[in-house]
Amino acid sequence: MPDARPYRAEDPGQPPSLFPPYRSTALRSPRQPLVRVPQTLTEITGPAGTWEALMGPALADLTRHARGSGEAIGQRIIVSGRVLDEDARPVPDTVVEIWQANAAGRYIHRNDQWNAPLDPNFTGTGRVVTDAQGRYRFTTIRPGAYPWGNHRNAWRPAHIHLSLLGPAFATRLVTQLYFPDDPLIEIDPIANAVPRPYRNRLVARFDIDTTAPNHALGYVFDIVLRGRDATPWEP
Amino acid sequence: MTDDAIGLPRNPDPRPDNQDPALFGQTPWQTVGPFFHYGLPWKGGADLVGGSDIGARTDLFPEEHDVLHLAPPRGPVRGKTIALVGTVRDGEGRPVPDAMIEIWGANAAGRYHGAADDREDVALDPGFIGFGRAAVSAEGSFRFLTVKPGPVPIQVGGNRWQAPHIAVGVFGRGLIKRLVTRVYFADADGNEEDPILARVPEARRHTLIAPRIGADPPTYRFDIVLSGEGETVFFAL
Secondary structure (H helix, E strand, C coil), rough: HHHHHHHHCCCCCCCCCCCCCCCHCCCCCCCCCCCCHHHHHHHCCCCCCCCCHHHHEEEEEECCCCCCCCCCCEEEEEEEEEEEEECCCCCCCCCCEEEECCCCCCCCCCCCCCCCCCCCCCCCCEEEEEECEEEEEEEEECCCCEEEECCCCEEEEEEEEEEEECCCCHHEEEEECCCCCCCCCHHCCHHHHCCCCCHHEEEEECCCCCCCCCCEEEEEECCCCCCCCEEEEEC | CCCCCCCCCCCCCCCCCCCCCCHHCCCCCCCCCCCHCCCCCCCCEEECCCCCCCCCCCCCCCCHHHHHCCCCCCCCCCCEEEEEEEEEECCCCCEEEEEEEEEECCCCCCCCCCCCCCCCCCCCCCCCCCCCECCCCCCCCCEEEECCCEEEEECCCCCCCEEEEEEEEECCCCCCCCCEEEEEEECCCCHHHHHCCHHHCCHHHHHHHEEECCCCCCCEECEEEEECCCCCCCCEE
């Protein structure tokens, strides 16, 4: 009977829903066990290739598309990498949505009360789509660290939020990219929800070949989605 | 002059990171945090049948940021328009104001968009993709407009069927990773025989079955309880 294939067990690098050091997980994570279900057409299908019809055009240079006429302030960087499945096959034509704080660690969000300057030339959002080899690339400003209310003297390490749809509902991923020289990663409850050594999958690598001469430092960050050979999954 | 020509080293041996072959595997989930509103939900994202701009919280970012909210118009959609509404609550019953909901559903004929559903005997609807996204309101509530999906098989080529349903993903501050659930319709046929509902303990099945609470358009209520008493059933994929 082909129609009752199970999903494979969760990757050991995935964080739990309840991680008490990240305090707001306490009231927002299930207490009941998740109900295991087999693969069905519902979750192995998805809105692949529809990103432009859904959301609008790509925006790959976050340093230039704000309302202001000038360029964003801060260290200009290029982030590049591949989106892959678990067999390291490219995932083409999938959208990567991007949002982040500015160089001072401030978001344009109205609820962000951190006393750091906004940059009229930087909103901190963009979206790019992978090419036939699964590659993506965007230009932005290296975000700053910022304090948050989780505990006394809590600071988030500099990070870029990345959101991917992938080929199926089941391949959805939202993650955060961190930087290799940041001492805050190891004391951050959100990064620490990912057990070692898998936490290091979230740390981008500085790369001189991605670095653009006289323009921007380069970082490489590959993103691996669930599944083998796109979908459906091998049991 | 190249760096090789003057004898500079290339990148030094790095510490374990994203590019370490020994660590290759799924990228770990991280929370969307509290500030996703200007990056993820787009105007119209919660209206799968076109027309309105519901879905984004434009009160939470500056007007001039609308550059990311330019979804093109879509064509007419076949089938019966329905509204799917609900409130997200935490383990103490309080509304969650910074959650985000995504839905994924088949069209009115029961066909999913995308290559994985290649059944030729069930028609695609060029006006309908079936994917939606909504930031919840300050009161924790959401509202989608979509079509009531048709029944779908468990797999292409299979002969076992699922009752009409919509897949749901829940994100938010305090949710390190997405929670996945489903909404079924109290007035639809087939819920009793649905193979996924059958895996859910009977006492909790009601958390997945939305009652019809209004007409014009038919409106179904699907409240989501993240934790504790009355907790919604979430699935492990």
